[in-house]
Amino acid sequence: MSKKAENIIVGISIGDLNGIGSEVIVKTFEDPRMLELCTPVIFANAKILSFVRKSFPSTVQFHGIDKLDQIVPGKVNVFNLWREGVDINLGKNDEKIGAYAIKSFVAATKALKEDLIDVLVTAPINKYNIQSDDFKFPGHTDYLDQELEGNALMMMVQDNLRVGLLTDHVPLNEVASHLTEELIVRKIETIRKSLIEDFSIVKPKIAVLGLNPHCGDGGVIGKEDDLVLKPALKKIFDGGTMVFGPFPADGFFGSGQYEKYDAVVATYHDQGLIPFKTLSFGKGVNYTAGLNKVRTSPDHGTAYDIAGKDMADFNSFKEAVYLAIDVFRSRNVYEEISKKPLKIKEKQL
Numbered sequence: 524m525s526k527k528a529e530n531i532i533v534g535i536s537i538g539d540l541n542g543i544g545s546e547v548i549v550k551t552f553e554d555p556r557m558l559e560l561c562t563p564v565i566f567a568n569a570k571i572l573s574f575v576r577k578s579f580p581s582t583v584q585f586h587g588i589d590k591l592d593q594i595v596p597g598k599v600n601v602f603n604l605w606r607e608g609v610d611i612n613l614g615k616n617d618e619k620i621g622a623y624a625i626k627s628f629v630a631a632t633k634a635l636k637e638d639l640i641d642v643l644v645t646a647p648i649n650k651y652n653i654q655s656d657d658f659k660f661p662g663h664t665d666y667l668d669q670e671l672e673g674n675a676l677m678m679m680v681q682d683n684l685r686v687g688l689l690t691d692h693v694p695l696n697e698v699a700s701h702l703t704e705e706l707i708v709r710k711i712e713t714i715r716k717s718l719i720e721d722f723s724i725v726k727p728k729i730a731v732l733g734l735n736p737h738c739g740d741g742g743v744i745g746k747e748d749d750l751v752l753k754p755a756l757k758k759i760f761d762g763g764t765m766v767f768g769p770f771p772a773d774g775f776f777g778s779g780q781y782e783k784y785d786a787v788v789a790t791y792h793d794q795g796l797i798p799f800k801t802l803s804f805g806k807g808v809n810y811t812a813g814l815n816k817v818r819t820s821p822d823h824g825t826a827y828d829i830a831g832k833d834m835a836d837f838n839s840f841k842e843a844v845y846l847a848i849d850v851f852r853s854r855n856v857y858e859e860i861s862k863k864p865l866k867i868k869e870k871q872l
Contacts, residue, residue, distance in 0.1 A: 524579075526558070528566050530561075530562060530596055530638075531560070531561045531562070531641045531642060531848050531851055531852075532561070532562045532564060532594060532640045532642075533561045533562065533563050533564065533640070533642055533643075533644055533647065533844055533847060533848070534564050534566065534633075534634055534635060534639075534641075534643045534644070535548060535564065535565045535631070535643075535644050535645075536565055536566050536624070536627040536628040536630075536643065536644075536645045536646060537565060537566060537571075537623070537624065537627040537646055538624055538627075538645065538646025538647045538825070539566040539620055539621065539624050539647060539648050539652070539663060539825045540567075540571065540609060540611050540623060540624070540645075541611060541612055541613055541614060541615050541616070541617055541621050541632075541827065541830060542613075542614075542646075542647055542649070542823065542824070542825025542826055542827055542830050543823075543825065543826070543829060543830050543835035544599075544646030544647050545567075545571070545572065545575040545646070545828045546575060546579070546647060546830070546831075546833075546835045546837070547579065547646070547821065547835050547836075547839075547840040548565060548572075548837075548840065549572065549575055549576055549579075549581055550723060550756045550837035550840075551837050551840050551841045551844060552577075552583055552599045552727075553581055553582065553583055553602040554683065557841075557844070558596075558598070560595050560708065560845075560848055561844065561848055562594060562595075562596045562597070562598070562600065563599050563600060564588075564591070564600045564601075564602055564634075564640055564765060565599070565600065565601045565602065566574065566592055566602050566604055566630050566631045566634075567583075567602075567603075567604060567623075567627055567750070568603050568604065568605055568606070568609070568629075569585045569587035569601040569603055570608075570751050570848065571611070572585050572601055572767065573585060574611070577664065577749070578831055578833060578862040579833040581683075581771075582799045583599055583824050584598075584599065585599050585600075585601045585623065586598035586599060586600050586601065587600075587601050587828055588600055588601065588602055588603065589602075589603055590720070591639045591640075597832065601750060602630075603702070604626060604627060604630055605623070605626070609623060609763060613827075613830040613831035614827040614830045614831065615827070616651065616827070617651055617653045619653075620652065620774050621648070621649055621651075621652030621654075621655075621732075622652040622653075622655065623654050624648045624649075624652075624653055625655070625657075625658045626822075628636055628645060628648070628666070629658075629666075630646060630845065631645075632645055632666070632667065632670055632859070634670075635816050635818075636670060636671065636816070640820055641817070641851055642816070642817040642818070642819070642847040642848070642850070642851050643816065643817065643818040643847070644818070644819050644820060644840070644843050644844055645819075645820040646820070646821075646840070647820070647821065647823060647824045647825045647826075648662065648663065648825070649824075649825050650662050656689040661691060661692045662692065663811075663820065664677055664692075664708060664811055665692070665750050665820070667811055667814060667816075667818055668786040668814070671814045671815055671816050672814065672815040673713075673813045673814040673815050674709060674711055674713055674813045674814075675693045675811050675812075675814055676688070676713045676714065676717070676811070676812045676813040677715070677809065677810075677811065677812075678717065678809075678810045678811070678812045679784070679796060679803075679807055679809060679810070679822060680808045680809075680810050680846060681799070681801045681802070681803035681806050681807040681808065681842070682803075683782075683785075683788075684781065684799065684803060685718075685722070685785065685786040685787070686786070686787050686788075686795040686796070686799045687710070687713075687714045687786055687787070687788045687789070687795070687812065688710075688738050688788070688789050688790075688791070688792060688796075689701075689702060689706065689707060689710050689788060689789065689790050690702070690790065690791050690792070691792055692792065693791065693792070695791065695793075697736065698734070698790065698791045699747050700747075700772060702734065702747060702752070703751070703791060704722070704751065704755045704758070705750070706789050707752065707755040707756070707759075707851050708755060708758065708759055710720070710788070711729060711731070711738065711756075711759050711766055711788065712759075712763060712764070713812060714727075714729060714786050714812065714822060715727055715729065715764050715766075716813075717812035717813060718785050718786055719857070720853065720854055720857045721810075721812065721817075721850045721853050721854060722785070722786050722853060723856070726765060726787050727765060727785040727786065728765045728767070728783070728784045729764070729766045729767070729784060729785065729786050729787075729788060730766075730768050730770060730775070730780070730783075730787045730788065731752065731756055731767070731768035731769050731770070731787075731788045731790075732765050732768065732769060732770055732771075732772040732775060732782060732787065732788065732789050732794060733748045733752065733768065733769035733770060733771055733772060733790070734747045734748055734752065734769070734790045734791075735747060735748055736771070737771050737773075738769050738770070738771050740751075742849065744835075748769050752768070752769045752790075753769065756768060756769065756817030767784070768788075771822070772789070772794055775787070775798075776798040776801075776802065784795060786822040789859060790852075799822075803822070804810075804822070804841055805823075805836050805838055806838050806839060806842050807822035807839060807842070808820070808821065808822060808846045809821070809841045810850070811842070817841055817847050817850045817851050817854070818847070818855050819843040819844075819846050819847045819850075820843055821839035821840040821842075822839050823839055832868045848865065
């Protein structure tokens with residue numbers, strides 16, 4: 524493992540300042556043991572974090588910096604992206620606040636690309652108020668897919684439960700048209716590679732859910748499972764990947780079948796996220812697999828309804844920090860063993 528992996532710098536984008544993002548960040552680093560695992564750098568403004576800290580009992584001390592070469596291990600660093608005051612109205616949707624959320628996210632992504640931070644953890648944003656002439660993306664993942672190398676894939680993670688998506692932020696009436704053999708092959712390969720390199724699973728087993736009820740019932744309830752999914756999965760399996768399915772989605776999680784696989788792949792957003800959040804809500808993590816850099820986020824949104832009320836559960840954000848660290852270390856180990864494969868000595872005759 525590289526020396527750098529021993530003191531991982533975790534960049535954190537502040538998210539929507541009117542939501543619970545700042546609160547869960549502060550609460551996460553209330554535990555001083557977190558600073559033994561990583562060095563956090565929050566892309567925002569130290570005065571704002573101090574304001575948030577006053578909303579509930581907190582002993583967190585912030586170390587404001589103006590340049591990223593001023594990061595101090597053992598401190599909760601805040602990279603001051605702006606100096607002006609920000610009008611915060613907790614629980615309110617505000618385009619100006621959305622602009623600050625994107626300013627933080629774009630700056631953190633730039634630092635990630637330039638290796639000034641090791642991993643990125645993003646606090647929740649409001650997908651509506653972030654839209655502008657300069658930022659026209661549905662969310663974090665789409666922007667990262669453009670800025671970083673690789674092909675982004677949304678994967679929800681909680682311990683050994685991993686749910687990947689073939690399509691993510693796509694309207695339901697367009698899902699079927701997006702499911703092509705090329706897409707399926709590419710996404711399954713991304714998941715296979717991630718399971719090996721990011722989660723240290725040598726020979727991963729992957730299950731794929733069908734698109735239609737009962738996988739189409741032989742074409743009675745849709746033909747996509749028979750004509751698109753099954754041939755693509757056979758091609759992938761014949762190529763050496765342990766992929767199985769498609770399985771009817773309705774009973775897959777309730778019956779516990781998911782426990783037999785290292786990852787489950789859903790064909791569309793809600794098919795995967797509804798059972799995932801039912802099983803793991805509050806501790807799940809949104810992981811962007813398939814990219815050359817590590818990014819995670821909590822599995823919840825801005826939660827305007829409880830913002831500023833000291834009610835936000837920070838466990839999902841803390842788990843997002845943990846997962847980012849684990850994946851970074853796993854990739855480090857994989858890179859090292861790939862460079863120096865074990866040599867098998869020939870027996871001397």
